Amino acid sequence: MPAKTLFEKIWDRHVVTTRFGQTLLYIDRHLCHDGSYVAFGRLREAGLKVRRPDQTFATPDHYTPTHTSSLDGLPDPRARELASAIKSNCEEFGVTVFPWGDRRQGIVHVVGPEQGITLPGLTMVCGDSHTSTHGALGCISFGIGASEVAHVLATQTLWQKKPKTMRINIDGKLGFGVTAKDVILAVIRQIGAAGGTGYAIEYAGQVIRDMTMAGRMTVCNMTIEAGSRSGLIAPDETTLDYIEGRPFAPKDEKWDKAVDFWRTLPTDEGAVFDTEIDVDGDAIAPMVTWGNSPQDAVQVTEHLPDPDTETDPDRKAAMRAAYDYMDLKPGSAITDVGVDRVFIGACTNSRIEDLRAAAAVAKGRKAVIPAMVVPGSGLVRAQAEAEGLDKIFTDAGFEWRLAGCSMCVGTNGDLLAPGERSASTSNRNFRGRQGPSSRTHLVSPAMAAAAAVTGRFTDVRKLMEPA
Amino acid sequence: MEPFTTFRSLGIPVDIPNCDTDQIIPARYLRVARTDPDYPRFLFHDLRFDADGIEKPDFIYNQEPYRDGKIIIADVNWGCGSSREQAVYALAANGIRCVIAPSFGDIHYNNCMKQGVLPVRLSRADCDTLRRHMHDAPGAELEIDLERQTVTALNGTTFGFEIGEFDKHRMLKGLDDIGITNGFEADIDAFEHSRPDYSWL
Numbered sequence: 003m004p005a006k007t008l009f010e011k012i013w014d015r016h017v018v019t020t021r022f023g024q025t026l027l028y029i030d031r032h033l034c035h036d037g038s039y040v041a042f043g044r045l046r047e048a049g050l051k052v053r054r055p056d057q058t059f060a061t062p063d064h065y066t067p068t069h070t071s072s073l074d075g076l077p078d079p080r081a082r083e084l085a086s087a088i089k090s091n092c093e094e095f096g097v098t099v100f101p102w103g104d105r106r107q108g109i110v111h112v113v114g115p116e117q118g119i120t121l122p123g124l125t126m127v128c129g130d131s132h133t134s135t136h137g138a139l140g141c142i143s144f145g146i147g148a149s150e151v152a153h154v155l156a157t158q159t160l161w162q163k164k165p166k167t168m169r170i171n172i173d174g175k176l177g178f179g180v181t182a183k184d185v186i187l188a189v190i191r192q193i194g195a196a197g198g199t200g201y202a203i204e205y206a207g208q209v210i211r212d213m214t215m216a217g218r219m220t221v222c223n224m225t226i227e228a229g230s231r232s233g234l235i236a237p238d239e240t241t242l243d244y245i246e247g248r249p250f251a252p253k254d255e256k257w258d259k260a261v262d263f264w265r266t267l268p269t270d271e272g273a274v275f276d277t278e279i280d281v282d283g284d285a286i287a288p289m290v291t292w293g294n295s296p297q298d299a300v301q302v303t304e305h306l307p308d309p310d311t312e313t314d315p316d317r318k319a320a321m322r323a324a325y326d327y328m329d330l331k332p333g334s335a336i337t338d339v340g341v342d343r344v345f346i347g348a349c350t351n352s353r354i355e356d357l358r359a360a361a362a363v364a365k366g367r368k369a370v371i372p373a374m375v376v377p378g379s380g381l382v383r384a385q386a387e388a389e390g391l392d393k394i395f396t397d398a399g400f401e402w403r404l405a406g407c408s409m410c411v412g413t414n415g416d417l418l419a420p421g422e423r424s425a426s427t428s429n430r431n432f433r434g435r436q437g438p439s440s441r442t443h444l445v446s447p448a449m450a451a452a453a454a455v456t457g458r459f460t461d462v463r464k465l466m467e468p469a
Numbered sequence: 470m471e472p473f474t475t476f477r478s479l480g481i482p483v484d485i486p487n488c489d490t491d492q493i494i495p496a497r498y499l500r501v502a503r504t505d506p507d508y509p510r511f512l513f514h515d516l517r518f519d520a521d522g523i524e525k526p527d528f529i530y531n532q533e534p535y536r537d538g539k540i541i542i543a544d545v546n547w548g549c550g551s552s553r554e555q556a557v558y559a560l561a562a563n564g565i566r567c568v569i570a571p572s573f574g575d576i577h578y579n580n581c582m583k584q585g586v587l588p589v590r591l592s593r594a595d596c597d598t599l600r601r602h603m604h605d606a607p608g609a610e611l612e613i614d615l616e617r618q619t620v621t622a623l624n625g626t627t628f629g630f631e632i633g634e635f636d637k638h639r640m641l642k643g644l645d646d647i648g649i650t651n652g653f654e655a656d657i658d659a660f661e662h663s664r665p666d667y668s669w670l
Binding site: 081124161226316439 | 484485486487489491492495496497499500501515520544545546549550551552553554555557572573574575576577579580583584633634635636638646647649650651653654656657660661664666667668669670
């Protein structure tokens with residue numbers, strides 16, 4: 003048998019048929035959220051059913067409030083309608099839903115793995131670009147648009163062109179205070195915001211093998227910010243330990259069968275990727291983005307780059323535009339930049355490990371600017387409270403909120419004021435992402451907490467006790 | 470879906486690399502029904518209007534004659550970021566039926582195809598040439614011929630482009646994907662009943 007990549011092994015097992023250069027790909031599990039209302043509406047208009055409600059799961063996240071347990075607390079009546087419509091849509095079509103008020107509710111990309119819905123070897127889709135997150139467990143998962151969501155609901159398949167494959171090898175050992183968020187920001191800085199376009203990316207190397215599942219999810223989550231729809235990581239003991247016992251994961255004999263199968267999935271020795279890239283894990287430091295593309299990142303010890311030294315005229319113009327929008331000056335130290343507000347949360351960094359990392363920095367200190375912590379799910383929130391993290395945060399003056407997408411995208415009303423500058427653990431620093439004229443800097447949870455207690459970007463390593 | 474065969478219109482050069490879908494339509498409009506009469510205004514909203522809703526004269530789509538254009542010539546990584554199909558609804562609401570760019574966000578590229586907006590990949594050099602041409606000759610028209618897979622500037626320069634056979638067929642006929650896939654129902658049934666590696670699922 004020819005040597006195959008992890009991606010190919012999964013893809014090949016999901017081909018229903020091939021026509022005119024496109025594959026009709028079978029979808030094992032489909033996740034929906036409150037933004038999926040467009041697709042449910044289309045299904046209803048066409049008089050169609052959900053083909054496999056048993057393979058479809060949903061939870062509201064984009065429009066849910068984080069400051070109150072009542073949907074009536076949402077200022078916008080339409081947001082209120084959408085945050086609750088997912089429940090009635092799912093009931094109408096027979097789909098499993100973790101609705102508002104259920105402890106299992108949360109950000110769909112946190113809930114899927116947490117419930118054991120996300121499993122190795124599967125194909126998974128969701129009408130959200132950060133569906134790349136789930137690939138951390140060794141599956142093919144990618145974001146789709148509303149028409150494709152409707153297509154999957156109706157047929158449990160998708161017409162897809164097979165992407166090319168890329169492997170990013172991150173070897174070495176991460177230094178003190180360096181996290182998965184810093185790794186993926188360093189990767190995107192190296193390959194660019196379109197570096198992965200048209201590819202599925204497998205992450206490999208010692209740094210990935212050493213990473214927790216939460217860290218792997220952070221890395222795969224931001225794969226889309228490098229232009230690739232799918233990031234994936236070979237399942238190993240860390241993956242199995244994470245999955246075992248989760249509500250929707252296989253049990254008993256089925257577990258044994260699944261594990262036997264999953265162990266065959268890692269990329270074979272000698273398998274060929276269309277592109278291979280090496281990243282030096284030893285050289286990665288805590289990162290901060292400065293511009294309006296996730297590729298605009300610097301190490302916290304660096305000064306901001308000079309557009310005049312950039313040779314590509316388009317890139318030069320884009321950098322100047324970003325400096326203007328962000329109200330920053332080339333050559334300044336990022337640690338001289340003051341921050342107005344801190345957001346810790348989003349599908350990138352709202353898991354229990356992320357909250358522990360932020361709490362370790364916040365503990366015994368005081369936030370000098372407004373800071374909010376938004377857990378990724380009701381269960382993450384409960385776990386954090388059981389560990390006393392909520393108390394650490396509130397004692398330090400951070401707001402402790404309810405689960406949802408919140409200020410990553412702001413569709414629930416959690417927004418920066420115009421001109422405000424955030425240190426945010428989310429995934430996008432696009433213009434206006436956190437509200438009109440908002441200025442977003444992407445950082446790790448620990449770096450965000452450091453910004454909260456110092457009021458500016460600060461090298462978190464100076465606030466941490468070496469282990 | 471409206472079929473796409475040939476299309477001729479003024480070209481709008483949008484000189485923004487990595488123009489993400491948040492720029493094409495800000496997130497606060499995602500909740501609004503596509504039938505809303507204000508929908509055309511959501512396209513490029515925050516690039517196009519100030520906080521008081523007044524047009525920013527510097528933005529190309531606010532300028533004559535570009536505001537009447539129905540073909541966008543973009544820069545690298547057009548439509549990266551969020552999967553929101555509303556970005557395509559906003560283009561379509563303004564009658565824009567074709568975007569030409571050196572590269573597209575993968576999800577947005579597919580979304581365009583589903584809504585009859587043709588995404589055309591040309592080389593970066595060709596896109597630069599076309600954008601310059603549009604700046605130098607405001608109101609210059611382009612003609613897209615999907616059957617022949619060509620973009621023709623009215624000075625006679627023609628650029629060929631690649632498109633998947635499946636996508637081309639769907640666009641030319643204006644076919645709906647679900648309708649096509651329903652023809653494969655027996656294959657999907659057979660697939661679901663023959664998955665030995667997934668007996669644990």
